[in-house]
Amino acid sequence: MKVLLADDHDLVRETIAAFLESDEGTSVTAVSTLDEVIDAIGDEAAFDxxxxxxxxxxxNGLEGLGKAQARIGKTPVGLISGTASRDVAEKALEMGAAGFLPKTLPAxxxxxxxxxxxxxxVYAPVDFMAKRDEEPEHQFHSTLSPREQEVLVGLTQGLSNKEIARDLNLQEVTVKLHVKTLSRKLSARNRTHAAMIAKETGFV
Known part of the structure; x- marks a missing residue:
């Protein structure tokens, strides 16, 4: 099985590639941006x-999924994410994605x-797809803007402002402002305290 894996976090990309290549007969080509994906696809038969x-x-959200699908034709294209919501997963499947893989999946x-x-x-983990339906909306969904929630998730993952800015396609100074605002809304002393509050209240 030939796999084209795209993830911009070096450690995550290398870890997933190692998991896949532990299976005899599986080879992985790893890249870090959508442009590199488009370049690597080349001929439709190159990857499974x-x-x-x-x-x-x-x-750019699910726009990249559509671009990859258009480029590679009938070859399955799956989405992987550590932060995307159930709604994103559903929309990806509606677009014809081969599946949705949370990064929390065991090897x-x-x-x-x-x-x-x-x-x-088509693959979608049943517990992930059903989980959000059963859970009431978290209080942070009404107190924090969608962008502040995304930044907060980054804080809980231990990411720096620069890393969060890269992931969300924002300026680092914008992320810094979001951190300041969400910390004020959560009555957090600092970014670490904000991350602790998010975890303790079940936001992540």
Whole structure:
């Protein structure tokens, strides 16, 4: 099985590639932007499946998924993400994505899911797709703007302002302002305290 994997976080990309290549007969070509994906696709028969990180440079939300699908034709294209919502997953599947893979999937489940999609099936983890329907809306959804929520998720992942800015296609100074505003709204002393509050209240 030949896999084209795209993720802009070096450690995440290398870890997922290692998981996949632990399966005998699987080879992974790893890139970090949508432009590199388009360049690597080349001829339709080169890969059995393409995996795209939802947050990487060039994606612009689900627009990048559509571009990759148009480029590669019938080859399955799946979406991977550590932060995308159930709504994003549903829209991706409606667009014809081969599946949606949360980055929290165990290694064995990830490998099985990729095999499943490469075989022409559609994969979406049942617990992830059902979970959001069962959960009431978190209080932060009404107190924080959507962008502030995205920045807060980045804080809980231990990302710097520069890394969050890169992931969200924002200026670093804009992220700094969001951190200041959401910290005020959460009565947090600093970014670390804001991340702790998010985790303690079940936001992430």
């Amino acid at each position: 499946i393409v995996l795209l990180d939802f947050e990487m440079p060039g994606m 064995r489940s990830l490998l099985n899911a990729v095999r499943f999609m490469a075989a022409g099936e």
